[in-house]
Amino acid sequence: MIVVDESTQHPPRTLFDKIWDAHVVCERPAAPPLVYIDLQLLHEVTSPQAFEGLRLAERPVRRPDLCLATVDHAVPTEGRAKPWADALAVEQVETLRRNCAEAGITLYDIDDPRQGIVHVVAPEQGLTQPGMVIVCGDSHTATHGAFGALAFGIGTSEVEHALATQTLAQARPKTLAVEVEGQLRPGVEAKDLALAVIDALGFGGGTGHVIEYRGAAVRGLSMEGRMTLCNMSIEAGARAGMVAPDETTFAYLRDRPHAPAGPDWERATAHWRSLKTDPGARFDRTVRVDASAIAPRVTWGTNPAQSCGVDGRVPDPDALPEGPAREQARRALAYMALEPGTPIRDIRIDRVFIGSCTNARIEDLRAAARVVEGRRVAEGVAAMVVPGSGLVKAAAEAEGLDRVFQAAGFSWREPGCSMCLAMNPDVLEAGQRCASTSNRNFEGRQGAGGRTHLVGPAMAAAAALAGRFVDVREVM
Ligand SMILES: CC(C)[C@H](C(=O)O)[C@@H](O)C(=O)O
Numbered sequence: 137m138i139v140v141d142e143s144t145q146h147p148p149r150t151l152f153d154k155i156w157d158a159h160v161v162c163e164r165p166a167a168p169p170l171v172y173i174d175l176q177l178l179h180e181v182t183s184p185q186a187f188e189g190l191r192l193a194e195r196p197v198r199r200p201d202l203c204l205a206t207v208d209h210a211v212p213t214e215g216r217a218k219p220w221a222d223a224l225a226v227e228q229v230e231t232l233r234r235n236c237a238e239a240g241i242t243l244y245d246i247d248d249p250r251q252g253i254v255h256v257v258a259p260e261q262g263l264t265q266p267g268m269v270i271v272c273g274d275s276h277t278a279t280h281g282a283f284g285a286l287a288f289g290i291g292t293s294e295v296e297h298a299l300a301t302q303t304l305a306q307a308r309p310k311t312l313a314v315e316v317e318g319q320l321r322p323g324v325e326a327k328d329l330a331l332a333v334i335d336a337l338g339f340g341g342g343t344g345h346v347i348e349y350r351g352a353a354v355r356g357l358s359m360e361g362r363m364t365l366c367n368m369s370i371e372a373g374a375r376a377g378m379v380a381p382d383e384t385t386f387a388y389l390r391d392r393p394h395a396p397a398g399p400d401w402e403r404a405t406a407h408w409r410s411l412k413t414d415p416g417a418r419f420d421r422t423v424r425v426d427a428s429a430i431a432p433r434v435t436w437g438t439n440p441a442q443s444c445g446v447d448g449r450v451p452d453p454d455a456l457p458e459g460p461a462r463e464q465a466r467r468a469l470a471y472m473a474l475e476p477g478t479p480i481r482d483i484r485i486d487r488v489f490i491g492s493c494t495n496a497r498i499e500d501l502r503a504a505a506r507v508v509e510g511r512r513v514a515e516g517v518a519a520m521v522v523p524g525s526g527l528v529k530a531a532a533e534a535e536g537l538d539r540v541f542q543a544a545g546f547s548w549r550e551p552g553c554s555m556c557l558a559m560n561p562d563v564l565e566a567g568q569r570c571a572s573t574s575n576r577n578f579e580g581r582q583g584a585g586g587r588t589h590l591v592g593p594a595m596a597a598a599a600a601l602a603g604r605f606v607d608v609r610e611v612m
């Protein structure tokens with residue numbers, strides 16, 4: 137735990153400023169400051185070269201106790217006990233196993249009940265805590281910002297640097313307040329808010345900034361909803377996203393395996409309560425979003441900013457102002473095989489994927505199961521649920537959600553990234569159209585030629601039943 141000396145007098149500071157100031161190890165004249173890292177998360181895809189670099193330089197991992205590794209990206213979600221067909225996946229997992237054993241880093245391996253997507257497992261264990269600086273060689277590390285941590289993705293050479301020194305050279309980012317006023321309407325999910333925020337900021341609109349999500353609607357979100365929101369910060373180009381910790385945060389963390397316990401808990405919460413933006417603190421930019429105006433959203437394009445309400449229509453690129461957005465929309469419609477003016481509700485789908493670090497936690501699965509209960513997946517649609525972790529899977533099974541999904545015709549899988557990025561056997565075929573609860577709809581993201589529409593978990597469930605997009609509020 138990092139304790140800031142409260143007696144030091146500062147001008148009003150943002151949450152980001154407080155965490156940053158507490159972590160700068162040294163300022164350097166001609167180079168970015170060195171920042172202390174409290175927790176480094178590792179997975180099988182972006183860590184092998186970093187460990188190899190350390191080996192070549194004969195450097196040890198400085199604080200293996202401040203690292204956690206899991207296998208998630210390449211792992212199959214069924215038939216795991218049999219030999220895996222993908223030799224690269226086998227090699228990546230075996231390499232991580234060897235590296236962690238050598239360095240003394242805890243690994244949630246394939247048969248560990250805690251195994252799962254890195255951004256799901258660390259919060260679940262209480263490792264992610266307010267005020268920390270958290271890094272991972274993964275762009276969706278911003279997820280952990282939901283706890284009032286500064287969490288960001290890093291490249292492989294930075295993974296090596298952080299492993300060797302427990303610090304990183306980081307230029308100070310700018311701050312961006314996203315003020316979400318009002319409340320989300322019933323049936324509108326955190327995912328819809330995330331897509332609306334990205335639409336408001338524009339693809340790349342948050343570049344160079346750390347977002348603080350603020351306002352009544354954000355305070356009203358559960359921890360899981362806040363994780364969904366922070367998770368997608370990178371899709372607006374932001375370095376990180378964060379929410380100030382509050383009673384919701386503390387209630388989530390209490391009694392988790394790695395959360396402070398006993399007298400440490402009181403000390404920790406007393407400190408965490410100080411981690412909020414002071415009145416009068418200045419952000420470099422402020423953007424306002426009206427939560428009550430947000431409807432369930434569906435992306436129609438090939439970047440997450442290209443979305444609209446489920447009642448909307450595929451836009452006409454010619455009606456957009458001349459410029460890059462028009463060109464991008466044209467190209468997106470060609471790839472997505474969509475005609476301008478088509479009602480979103482008329483778009484038929486072939487596949488449904490409920491999973492990923494955006495939307496594969498227990499509340500997401502509950503939201504989807506509530507829609508699915510007692511109904512059937514539409515003829516010709518293949519739908520799957522991939523829990524975010526082994527513990528999410530076990531919790532869902534204890535509540536009978538697996539039976540709800542399977543009775544409706546969904547496939548119920550083992551945890552991992554799965555069809556979020558299709559590095560494992562869960563892949564769209566060319567031309568297939570998928571309603572997906574993941575965070576990226578780039579060309580080929582879920583398989584070459586595959587077409588991805590991003591939605592929230594309840595909307596994905598509703599689409600599975602109807603075989604096309606529908607407003608989940610009408611089928612509840
Ligand atoms: C494989 C990894 C480097 C990548 C990322 O950094 O985001 C992945 O998690 C993704 O979502 O595309």
Ligand code: SF4
Pocket residue numbers: 208209253254255274276492493494552553556557574575
């Ligand atoms: S679930 Fe998807 S977005 Fe999240 S870490 Fe895995 S591949 Fe990246």
